[in-house]
Amino acid sequence: MAAAVQRSRRLLHRRALVAAAASTVPVPGLDWAVDAALLSRLLPQISSEFGLSAQQLDQLDPEKREKVQKAVALVGSVLIGKLITQELVLRAARTVGVRLTTKQLAKYVPIAGQAVSAAIGYATLRYLGEQHMRDCIRVVQEAQLQLPAPATKG
Numbered sequence: 455m456a457a458a459v460q461r462s463r464r465l466l467h468r469r470a471l472v473a474a475a476a477s478t479v480p481v482p483g484l485d486w487a488v489d490a491a492l493l494s495r496l497l498p499q500i501s502s503e504f505g506l507s508a509q510q511l512d513q514l515d516p517e518k519r520e521k522v523q524k525a526v527a528l529v530g531s532v533l534i535g536k537l538i539t540q541e542l543v544l545r546a547a548r549t550v551g552v553r554l555t556t557k558q559l560a561k562y563v564p565i566a567g568q569a570v571s572a573a574i575g576y577a578t579l580r581y582l583g584e585q586h587m588r589d590c591i592r593v594v595q596e597a598q599l600q601l602p603a604p605a606t607k608g
Contacts, residue, residue: 455594458503458601459587465503466583469496470576477575478568485575492579493543497533497586504590505602511535518597525596531589 469492476488501507511519526534594601 474576
């Protein structure tokens with residue numbers, strides 16, 4: 455489990471840096487679009503590290519899949535085992551809506567505002583990713599799932 459968490463955090467950190475960079479560009483709505491695009495790719499990758507992507511869950515035997523579905527319901531995640539759409543990402547982003555609004559406004563203040571906007575962009579993406587990771591860990595523990603072998607690069 456520790457290795458999956460470490461790989462997920464490394465991935466999350468890299469994506470959050472991209473979100474921070476996009477947050478500094480003073481183009482209305484660009485950072486929201488970048489955040490949504492990053493999250494719609496990032497969250498399934500995190501789920502996959504824990505064996506909880508839609509494809510991985512489809513391959514489980516029916517009894518194990520039912521245990522996972524019960525664990526997902528117990529945890530209350532709307533993102534585990536689902537095809538991640540922009541709508542789901544926006545629903546998750548509403549939980550940090552005030553931060554996102556502040557980020558939008560802050561970037562129009564020269565230099566200091568862009569730094570604040572970048573910090574908020576990084577923190578927002580990091581928060582949503584960490585929350586999803588915690589949900590994945592709880593589901594794996596509740597359902598007593600075996601984690602998949604790490605994907606090999608090659």
